[in-house]
Amino acid sequence: MPEKQKQRLLLSVEDLSASQAKQLIQVAQKLKRGEIGASEKKSEKNPAKIVILAFFEPSTRTALSFEIAALRLGLKPVNFAAAGSTSLAKGESLHETLVTLISMKPDLLVVRHSGDAKIEEQLAISEVPVINAGSGTKEHPTQALLDAMTVFERRDKIEGERILYVGDIEHSRVARSGNKLFSRLGAAVAVCAPKELMPSTSDWAQATRFEKLSDALKWSTVCIGLRLQKERHSKKPYAFNIEEYRLDKKNLSSLATDAVVMHPGPFIAELDVSEEILDDPRCAIHDQVTNGVYMRMAVIGEMLGLSYS
Missing domain, CATH: 3.40.50.1370 (Aspartate/ornithine carbamoyltransferase)
Structure with missing residues (x-):
């Protein structure tokens, strides 16, 4: 990931160079050891950034570690429940649901899905930064x-x-x-x-x-x-x-x-x-x-350009 520039999309390992991956490992280790931590101060003029967690497939480790990572960075995670409490139960397509979430302009979108081609097309052109939390049999x-x-x-x-x-x-x-x-x-x-x-x-x-x-x-x-x-x-x-x-x-x-x-x-x-x-x-x-939490903290921090103290 380029220095001083936010990474917009992490949909595949191919979005990372070897040096970028090594840098993320180093940051995650520092976060784990407590050598660095989130330093951005929140205020009315600088509210906490919002992270939508949209999981269209079941998850325990990935979903919860992303939520914990966001909280530890001082962010506001919003969980999208793909079960019967959303418009998916009324027949709305996954693709239109995703477009709706993007249209709400969160600061970051974390998505897991079954590998649906229309969803992948939309994620690839998203103006909102996106992290792939697992896509069918393709990438994680x-x-x-x-x-x-x-x-x-x-x-x-x-x-x-x-x-x-x-x-x-x-x-x-x-x-x-x-x-x-x-x-x-x-x-x-x-x-x-x-x-x-x-x-x-x-x-x-x-x-x-x-x-x-x-x-x-x-x-x-x-x-x-x-x-x-x-x-x-x-x-x-x-x-x-x-x-x-x-x-x-x-x-x-x-x-x-x-x-x-x-x-x-x-x-x-x-x-x-x-x-x-x-x-x-x-x-x-x-x-x-354990490392899932700290690595996802590092990835989220890079995607949002967060600073550490």
Whole structure:
């Protein structure tokens, strides 16, 4: 993000250069350590900036961390409830709802949606700054940033690390954004999944592919598990045993003792992750949740040009 200039849109990891991503990680770490904090004074002439949080898909970690981030920065988050209490229940389209929110002229709009093409077109031309909080199977840039922050904290570097994604990679916006960002930051990326869940798009052309989880774990320094996204699958029965790719004590015995285990959440207990690994010293799943707040503070601050003290 250019210095002294607000970033207008963060819709994709591709909106960031490597240096911009590194700068955001540094700011998020300083916020986490309490070395800096929001410094803008509010008054009638300088009221708190308004952030609309519009989530058209379910969320716990992302939605709440954005709200907490806004509050800690002294902003006013406004939650748009996409359930039955809005005009969506009367038949209004998602696209028109989004245009309505933009027309209210908030200072920042944070949006999660299912990847609707009309919504993406509108966001790309929005005069209001926009952060993508997850778009279908396509992108989740702030998750990639907080994951990179977590890797840096645990491994003291990102360049040269070997990042492994395990599970439902084909339908994962987390993995797609993470692949782009980690590659840009100098890490190697690999995938391990049943053939039905292997990525099929060209953006994965450079990723190493493993069939056996034990081989993949021996290669990796960071293992990131992914949820089986049943809501994005056809209803035909699976032809694979997902337990072969589950992150549990038995499978993780192939992973180095100084490696890192991550998962963006939510995880389905005993399906993609066994709860027994939450006590494993290599596990950083809850660190990711904590870092989500500070990374989103850093991103919001950059988008709005906030100053720190």
